[in-house]
Amino acid sequence: MSEKIKRVAMIGAGFMGKQISAWVATHGYALRIYDNSPEALEKTEEFVTQTVEFYFMPEEVQGDPKEVLANITYHDKLSEAVADADLVIEAVPEILELKKEVFAQIDKAAPSHAIIATNSSSIPVSKIEDAVKRKDKVLNIHFYAPIYQRYMVDIMRGTETSDETFEKGGEWIESIDCVPLKVMKECLGFVFNRVWRAVKKECLKIWAGGYADFKDVDRGWRIFSGMNTGPFALMDAVGLDVVYDIEMSYYNESGNPDDKPPQALKDMIDRGELGMKSGKGFYDWTPPLEFTSEGFIKPKKKK
Ligand SMILES: NC(=O)c1ccc[n+]([C@@H]2O[C@H](COP(=O)([O-])OP(=O)(O)OC[C@H]3O[C@@H](n4cnc5c(N)ncnc54)[C@H](O)[C@@H]3O)[C@@H](O)[C@H]2O)c1
Structure with missing residues (x-):
């Protein structure tokens, strides 16, 4: 088995990207975050910083908040964010062509050993893999929101994903205190x-x-x-x-x-x-209701 994953890059920092970022950073990983919207990046920085500084995080989380925050960088260029990554997680909108374009950009700029994973809810990585050369190092790594309540992550291969990549992905999911739900045969919708x-x-x-x-x-x-x-x-x-x-x-x-x-x-x-x-969907969510648009429901304050 090759070296363990130490550095993670998050590409796309919207509803899911910001939650994944906060979770991954507080589990001891160096994290680089990129979004093509400066506004989204700014909101993510605010969210991640507040989560690390003020909100409840798992007991096992090592290090003090200052160290965790010092390990996170925000980038306006994708190539900078993935330059030293061991694992890249893509969470841009659910549009196949966009995901292919982003995968191709990551493939060009990330180190050759890096695993590239998509957080897509419905697109198997086998449909994206043609955009990259490293077809043995692609995965679906699919989180559920909010992560602290639904600490399970689907993991699925592409057509050429190696056993090593699959195992490494599964171990990484366990390392962030989530349960890997392993897809044995390609399946639209993964496991859960x-x-x-x-x-x-x-x-x-x-x-x-x-x-x-x-x-x-x-x-x-x-x-x-x-x-x-x-x-x-x-x-x-x-x-x-x-x-x-x-x-x-x-x-x-x-x-x-x-x-x-x-x-x-x-x-x-x-x-x-x-x-x-x-503020409106099936229900009226006009403030001051308890839910927040960040996917967290009244996060517990740190003791
Ligand atoms: N919403 C959920 O509950 C949920 C759960 C699991 C998985 N997912 C999956 O996660 C992915 C993202 O969903 P979301 O709900 O976070 O969407 P979102 O719209 O909230 O966030 C997407 C982010 O990607 C950014 N973006 C767009 N184009 C980009 C590009 N070319 N490069 C970099 N960033 C770019 C946008 O600025 C935005 O901040 C989708 O594939 C979705 O299926 C969503």
């Missing part, structure tokens, strides 16, 4: 996202078909599962535009009209109702 996708699809059909009030679906889910959040509130947290793009990926893959997300969902997006991040 496929289960979650079936739930979403049926819930959207019940709502768009006028069969039930979405709040009753959420109430039923909460009682049945013991969770405090139902599927519609979770979709609001993820972002309805993101949910729509993911559902479209499944539809584009199968071509089955039954997989097409309802027009009513598209209408909400067109009206700017994107969920928590816009």
Whole structure:
């Protein structure tokens, strides 16, 4: 087995990228962060700094916040962010062509030993791998939000990913206190996202078909599962535009009209109702409600 992963580069620092960044940094890794939007980068720096300084982080986290923060750098050039990386995680929007373009840029600038992983929710890395030369070093490494509550990560190979890359990826996931969910055979939706996708699809059909009030679906889910959040509130947290793009990926893959997300969902997006991040989705999230657009629900203060 080659050298362990020590330096991680995060490419795309939006809703997921900033959470992954905060989590990875507090688990002792040197981290370089790049986003092509200066505004997003600034918000991520604010979020990561606040998370490290003020919010609850796992007990096992080593080092004091100052050391953790000194290990994080923010970049306006992708090539600088990946220059010394052992692992690069891409979390740009769910658009295949964009992911290919970003993978190609990473492949050119990252050291030859670096693993390149996508956090995509629905695109298997086998569809992106043609953009890079190092096809033996690509992975799907898929996080669930919020990470501190859903500490599991799907890991899946491309068509030429080596056993060494897969093992190294799995070990790295364990090293950040997450459970690797290993996909044995390429599967759209990986392990758990496929289960979650079936739930979403049926819930959207019940709502768009006028069969039930979405709040009753959420109430039923909460009682049945013991969770405090139902599927519609979770979709609001993820972002309805993101949910729509993911559902479209499944539809584009199968071509089955039954997989097409309802027009009513598209209408909400067109009206700017994107969920928590816009203040309105299925529910009204106007402040001062408890949830934050960062995917954290009242983070615990450090003792
Ligand atoms: N939202 C979720 O709950 C969730 C969960 C797991 C996985 N994912 C996946 O994570 C990925 C990102 O999703 P998100 O919700 O964080 O999206 P997002 O829109 O919040 O963030 C994407 C970020 O990428 C940046 N970006 C766009 N083009 C770029 C480029 N060329 N180079 C660098 N940065 C670029 C944007 O400025 C933005 O900050 C998607 O593939 C999505 O499927 C999302």
